Amino acid sequence: MSNCVFCRIMAKEIPATVVHEDEHTLAFMDIGQVNPGHVLVAVKKHVENIFALEDAQAAAVFRSVARVARAIRGAFEPQGLSVYQANGAAAGQTVLHLHVHLVPRYEGDGMALTWPVKNPPREKLAEYAEKIKARLQ
Ligand code: 5GP
Ligand code: ZN
Numbered sequence: 001m002s003n004c005v006f007c008r009i010m011a012k013e014i015p016a017t018v019v020h021e022d023e024h025t026l027a028f029m030d031i032g033q034v035n036p037g038h039v040l041v042a043v044k045k046h047v048e049n050i051f052a053l054e055d056a057q058a059a060a061v062f063r064s065v066a067r068v069a070r071a072i073r074g075a076f077e078p079q080g081l082s083v084y085q086a087n088g089a090a091a092g093q094t095v096l097h098l099h100v101h102l103v104p105r106y107e108g109d110g111m112a113l114t115w116p117v118k119n120p121p122r123e124k125l126a127e128y129a130e131k132i133k134a135r136l137q
Pocket of ligand 1: 005016017028029030031032033085086092093094095096
């Protein structure tokens with residue numbers, strides 16, 4: 001897609017600082033750098049979000065995520081590492097081309113994700129699970 005910034009990176013129309021590449025994925029430095037070593041793993045083909053991802057792409061994305069995560073750990077020795085992936089504006093996705101963030105983490109680094117648990121009764125968990133299982137392909 002010509003108006004997609006990550007497609008333009010894939011086409012080398014705009015520069016990116018690449019750390020890893022394979023058949024399906026490209027990993028490059030996020031321009032914003034929440035912490036030093038913040039990398040994005042993106043699919044090469046334009047796929048908007050996780051719902052449109054083919055199995056081979058999904059496998060390749062997580063293989064790259066794991067490989068690059070180990071390299072970030074070796075290079076920066078962070079206290080932790082967050083893997084973050086957003087689908088849709090409500091989830092915080094700003095670039096509509098599937099990508100996964102790898103963010104080295106440190107105590108008190110200011111990166112925050114609120115986690116407003118509802119702790120429903122177990123029957124609710126079963127109800128939710130049945131709804132999902134009915135749609136699983
Ligand atoms: P999202 O909010 O969609 O999960 O993340 C999009 C990310 O893409 C942001 O962290 C942003 O810094 C990064 N980004 C946006 N434009 C560019 C660009 O042109 N080059 C690179 N390397 N990163 C970009
Ligand atoms: Zn794209």
